[in-house]
Amino acid sequence: MEGSSDIDLSKISLRPLGLADIDDFMVWGTDEKVAIFCTWEPYATKEEALNYIKEKILPQTPGSGQSALTTGQLVPFCSNSGSDRCRGELGYVLGSKYWGKGIATQAVKLVADTIFKEWTHLERLEAFVDVDNVGSQRVLEKSGFLREGVLRKFFILKGRTRDMVIFSLLSTECEA
Structure with a gap:
């Protein structure tokens, strides 16, 4: 397990995000380190x-796939990639005070497993991570995603062109 945590990682579960989650949303939504x-x-x-x-x-x-953890601190999500129904894209956010505790890794594993079970048409789950976001890259690696490469000048973020690392997980690689 990464770092020390007073959160029981085995109790992490998913549910739809709703208006009642506003206080938990604000934990990461106002966090400059996350943004x-x-x-x-x-x-x-x-x-x-x-x-x-x-x-x-x-x-x-x-x-x-829009979901929130019952801990209220992470919002993992998945969406279909346009008209290509065999692929989905995974993303997540976590308040910085919860980084390094294994929460994101556990949640990504849970989301990937759930997505492949519920969306049986998906064969591939992708995640795009800024090259400088080393922590998020580690989360994906620990969750079983394969680093496929760097997409140079792939994305404009806050007025600046950024290189992105693409990670993937195939449905056949996901834990059953």
Whole structure:
């Protein structure tokens, strides 16, 4: 297990994210260390965050994979990659005060397993990570994802072109 943790990793479970999760959402949503590698800036108010949940999270179609851990600190999600139904994309956020405790690794394993069981059409799960986000790269490696390579000048993040590392996990590689 990474670091010390007072969170029982075996009790991590998934459920849909809702408006009642606003306080937990704000833990990472206002965290400047988290936002560095995200497309959004830290949320300034609860109202702003509630609007995001109402407009972007709640309208998701059932089975979209938008989920929250019952610990309330991590929001892993999966979405289909456009019209290519065999692939899904995984992403997650975790408040910086919870980094290094094994929470993200356990959650990513759980999400990947759940996604492949519920979305039987998926054969591949992908994750794109900024080359400078070494912690997130380690999470994916520990979760069984394979580092496939670096996509140079792949993504514009906050006005700057960034290199991204692509990771993948095939349905046949996921723990049953």
